[in-house]
Amino acid sequence: MDYNFHWRPVFKSLPDLLESALLTLEVAILSMILGILFGLALSLIRIKMTGPLKWFAVSWIELARNTPALLQLFFFGFGLGAFGIHFSPFLIVLLGLTFNNSGYLAENFRGGFNSIPDTQIRASLSLGMNNFQTYTRIIIPQVLRVVYHPMTNQMVWAVLMSSLGMLVGFRELSGETQFFASKTYRIFEYFAATAIIYYVIVKIILGLSRLMASRLFKY
Amino acid sequence: MIKITNLHKQYGELEVLKGIDLDVPKGEVLSVIGSSGSGKSTLLYCINGLEPIQKGQIIVDDIDVHASDTNLNSVRQNMGMVFQQWNSFPHLTVLENVALAPKIVSKLSKKEALEVAEKQLLHVGLGDKLTQYPSALSGGQQQRLAIARALAMEPKCMLFDEATSALDPELVGEVLDTIRLLADEGMTMICVTHEMGFAREVSDRVAFFHEGKIEEINQPEELFGSAKSKYLQKFLSKVKT
Numbered sequence: 092m093d094y095n096f097h098w099r100p101v102f103k104s105l106p107d108l109l110e111s112a113l114l115t116l117e118v119a120i121l122s123m124i125l126g127i128l129f130g131l132a133l134s135l136i137r138i139k140m141t142g143p144l145k146w147f148a149v150s151w152i153e154l155a156r157n158t159p160a161l162l163q164l165f166f167f168g169f170g171l172g173a174f175g176i177h178f179s180p181f182l183i184v185l186l187g188l189t190f191n192n193s194g195y196l197a198e199n200f201r202g203g204f205n206s207i208p209d210t211q212i213r214a215s216l217s218l219g220m221n222n223f224q225t226y227t228r229i230i231i232p233q234v235l236r237v238v239y240h241p242m243t244n245q246m247v248w249a250v251l252m253s254s255l256g257m258l259v260g261f262r263e264l265s266g267e268t269q270f271f272a273s274k275t276y277r278i279f280e281y282f283a284a285t286a287i288i289y290y291v292i293v294k295i296i297l298g299l300s301r302l303m304a305s306r307l308f309k310y
Numbered sequence: 311m312i313k314i315t316n317l318h319k320q321y322g323e324l325e326v327l328k329g330i331d332l333d334v335p336k337g338e339v340l341s342v343i344g345s346s347g348s349g350k351s352t353l354l355y356c357i358n359g360l361e362p363i364q365k366g367q368i369i370v371d372d373i374d375v376h377a378s379d380t381n382l383n384s385v386r387q388n389m390g391m392v393f394q395q396w397n398s399f400p401h402l403t404v405l406e407n408v409a410l411a412p413k414i415v416s417k418l419s420k421k422e423a424l425e426v427a428e429k430q431l432l433h434v435g436l437g438d439k440l441t442q443y444p445s446a447l448s449g450g451q452q453q454r455l456a457i458a459r460a461l462a463m464e465p466k467c468m469l470f471d472e473a474t475s476a477l478d479p480e481l482v483g484e485v486l487d488t489i490r491l492l493a494d495e496g497m498t499m500i501c502v503t504h505e506m507g508f509a510r511e512v513s514d515r516v517a518f519f520h521e522g523k524i525e526e527i528n529q530p531e532e533l534f535g536s537a538k539s540k541y542l543q544k545f546l547s548k549v550k551t
Contacts, residue, residue: 219386
């Protein structure tokens with residue numbers, strides 16, 4: 092074997108790598124929060140409405156789930172660029188991930204809504220609660236439990252997907268790694284270290300999710 | 311209290327209620343019996359405004375339930391409803407199940423709502439279950455929880471939709487006892503039921519539904535003792551009374 096491992100450069104740029112990992116987390120968390128809101132809206136539109144709005148929601152969901160995430164990012168990066176709309180790399184990734192998350196979460200939510208019996212709605216209405224109260228107090232809290240683990244999955248997926256950001260010039264964890272790797276030619280070392288950072292991030296997310304679940308769902 | 315005139319209800323082509331006239335005065339306990347599909351439960355859903363109607367009128371406490379300018383939510387506050395599937399809210403404790411509507415619908419303070427809830431839970435004999443989740447309760451207890459939840463809104467009348475049909479036989483008694491308690495307290499009630507013994511004992515009047523119409527309505531001893539309609543005679547011969 093004629094390759095000598097050199098880990099020192101990696102250790103030296105570890106603070107930079109960790110800083111970019113925070114950027115990764117930031118964009119993943121933001122895209123999840125937006126994804127949950129849009130996903131909830133899309134699923135309710137798909138369940139409750141007819142006409143153009145419904146078709147808008149269905150198209151969004153279909154495109155998000157059935158095309159590569161990379162192409163979705165490219166759309167917000169280069170696709171819109173063709174029409175003179177330019178976003179910063181951060182925004183391209185945020186929009187791309189939000190688009191993708193929303194589509195997947197919408198289908199999770201739809202399954203969640205379908206799993207709550209209609210009789211819960213009737214019982215709630217019969218107590219004098221209006222539709223809004225029925226959904227916010229009775230239905231959505233139960234749906235959130237059903238979709239909690241799929242949601243955790245999506246969060247993990249968002250962190251990993253954000254690595255596509257390096258292809259649109261976003262210096263998140265992978266972009267930063269790529270930058271150092273090509274500067275130092277220590278490609279294996281850098282990407283090995285980054286893989287470990289991703290792994291630890293995901294494990295922390297899963298641990299937090301489990302902790303939160305035990306606090307949230309006592310029933 | 312509840313006045314129904316010429317009520318017609320259709321699901322698509324299927325006519326479920328074919329002209330119901332019914333007057334339930336304050337304090338009366340009316341039981342509704344009849345075979346499945348005769349429109350008994352639909353009647354309750356129409357009274358509560360959970361189902362639209364095609365023709366006729368339902369007046370509850372001087373309010374036309376199906377008039378376009380009626381606020382259904384406020385009508386429903388005056389009407390408690392208990393379902394066959396007890397429908398406790400699984401994500402809330404027993405106490406929260408009952409306190410929720412008083413808090414967000416009647417706008418009581420949190421403290422007042424909890425007091426009302428606790429009072430009603432004691433009333434139905436669930437005082438020792440306040441902090442439990444419904445999944446820890448038996449079917450009978452969950453049904454009593456549903457009754458307490460409806461009572462906490464201080465309704466002027468109660469509608470029971472086969473409140474005991476989904477229960478194990480040994481749990482039916484405790485729920486019927488609770489309903490009996492309400493009857494003794496003078497609550498106006500319409501009970502759709504398959505419990506003939508209960509209907510006979512508790513009701514002021516019993517209505518027999520047949521194919522979307524009230525075939526016969528009378529005081530229980532008359533209705534069970536000397537049924538005039540041949541459909542009712544046939545029905546009674548099939549169920550144990």
